[in-house]
Amino acid sequence: MDELAERARTGGVPVATTPRLSASWRRSHNYGAPAEKVDPVFIGTVDDESLFFQCGQQVLLGLHETLANEPVSLMLTDEDGHVLSRVCHNHALIEALDRTYLAPGFAFSEREAGTNGLGLALADRTPSLVRGDEHYCTGLWDYTCAAVPVLDPVHGRLLGSINLTTWSQKSANLLLALAQTAAGHTSALMLSRGHGMQPRPAPRGEVFRMNAAAQFGSAPELSGPWQIALTEVRAALAEGLSVGIVGEPGVGKTTLLATALRHVQPHDRILNARPPDPRDTEWWLTLWTPELGKDNTSVIAAGVDTLPSWAATELAEIVAAQARRPFTVTAREATAIPDALARHVDTVVELPPLRHRPDDVLPLAEHLGKRARGREVRFTPAAARALRTYHWPDNSEQLRRVVREAAARSDVVDTRHLPPEVLCGPTRTLTRIETLERDEIARCLAEPGTTVTRAAEILGMSRATIYRKITQYGIRTPD
The missing domain is CATH 3.40.50.300 (P-loop containing nucleotide triphosphate hydrolases)
Structure with missing residues (x-):
C-alpha cells in the first residue's frame, strides 16, 4: 500500500481508492497540502458584481428555501476555489464550517486544502462527491461535499463551482443531484440575462480531430x-x-x-x-x-x-x-x-489578441474571404475601416464568421454586408430591445446614400433622437 493510503488509514478508516481520488491525493501530497488541519489563504473581499455571482447567488437562495432546516451549506466559489458566498441556517454546521475556514473569502482548492469536493470538481472540471475520510485532510473528515463546475454558457470558460456541504454521516444520495441542478440553473440564468448571448455548440463527439x-x-x-x-x-x-x-x-x-x-x-x-x-x-x-x-x-x-x-x-x-x-x-x-x-x-x-493587431484584420479578412468564396473578395474603404476599428472580442474566429457571411453575399463587401455589431463601438451590455434598436439604426445607415436625416425619417425618429442613439450605441456612420 502506498504512503498516502497508509497515512489515510488513521483510526482504522480506509480511504476510497477510485482513480480520480487517488490522482487527487497524489496531487495534494505534491502540493504539500495540510494533512490534519486546513489553513487556507484568505483573500478578503470577493467579486459580487459579476453576472456569475449574481445568478449563482439567486439560484442558491432559491434552492435554500426548498431545503427548509436541512443541515446543508450551499456555496458559490470562483475558478480558483475561493468561496464567494455561503447560505446556511443550521447554526451547528455554520460554527463547524467557520472552524475549518470553509467560509467566504477563503481558498479551498486542492493546493490549499487537499482533496475536497469543490477542489476536485474544479481540478477535473466534472461533478464530484467527496465523503468523510475520502478527504485528504483529516480535519475535513466530518463533512461530505458535492460540487459541480459552472462553465460560461457562451465561451465554455470555467467560472467556478456550486458546492453543497453537509455532515459526513448524513445521506449524500441527493446532494450531487442538487448541486448539478443548481449549476445548470446558474448557467441558464446567465444566458437569459446575457441579453442576446448564444450558447456555445454542444460537443459533437469529436474527441480527437485530425487535420492534415x-x-x-x-x-x-x-x-x-x-x-x-x-x-x-x-x-x-x-x-x-x-x-x-x-x-x-x-x-x-x-x-x-x-x-x-x-x-x-x-x-x-x-x-x-x-x-x-x-x-x-x-x-x-x-x-x-x-x-x-x-x-x-x-x-x-x-x-x-x-x-x-x-x-x-x-x-x-x-x-x-x-x-x-x-x-x-x-x-x-x-x-x-x-x-x-x-x-x-x-x-x-x-x-x-486581434484588437491589438489592427494591421492584421484586412489581410486576414481577404484571406478568409477567398477561402469562403473560392475567389478574390474585395472590401470597400468603408467596410475595411469598420473591420479595422472593431474590437473583435472573439478574435479571428469571429472575423471568420463575419467574413464568411459577408462573402456569401458579394465579391465586393460593403458596410451593408457586415453585421450591425461590427459597425458599432464597444458598449455596455444591451437589453434585447436595445439590441434590436441598435441593429436597425446600423443597418439603415449602412445602406448606400442613406444620411442620418434620411435614416431618422425611415425609422420615425427625430434627428436629435437618432444622433443621441448613434452616440449611445457607438454606431460608426459612413463618411
Missing part, C-alpha cells in the same frame, strides 16, 4: 506581433524544444503552431487534438500513444487548460514515454497550463 497539414491553408503575411511570435516558435521547434502558445480564445494559436510546424517539418502530418467532453476523456487518452510514437506526425494539444487534472497527468506520462517530436500545446495563459504538462513545455510564446 494542407487543411490549415497558407496564412497571409501578417504584422509585427504575429511575425515575432512565429519566429520565436520556429526557432524553438528547430532546436527540438517543446512549445506552448498562449492567448485569448480564437486568436489563432493553433494556426500559428501549424504554420511553424510546417516550416520545420514540411512532410509531417499535423494532428490537432482538441479537448474532449469530460465523459470521453479516457477514450481520448487512448489515441495519444500510437500517434506520438510516429516519426512523421506532429501533434498539437489544444486547450490543455480545460483538461481535467487527472487527464493532464496521464497525458504528461504518455508524452514522456512516447513523444518523438517536440510537444506543442495551446492555452489561455501560461499559468493555466496544468503543472504536469508545464514540465514538458520548454518555452511559452504569447500571441496578442
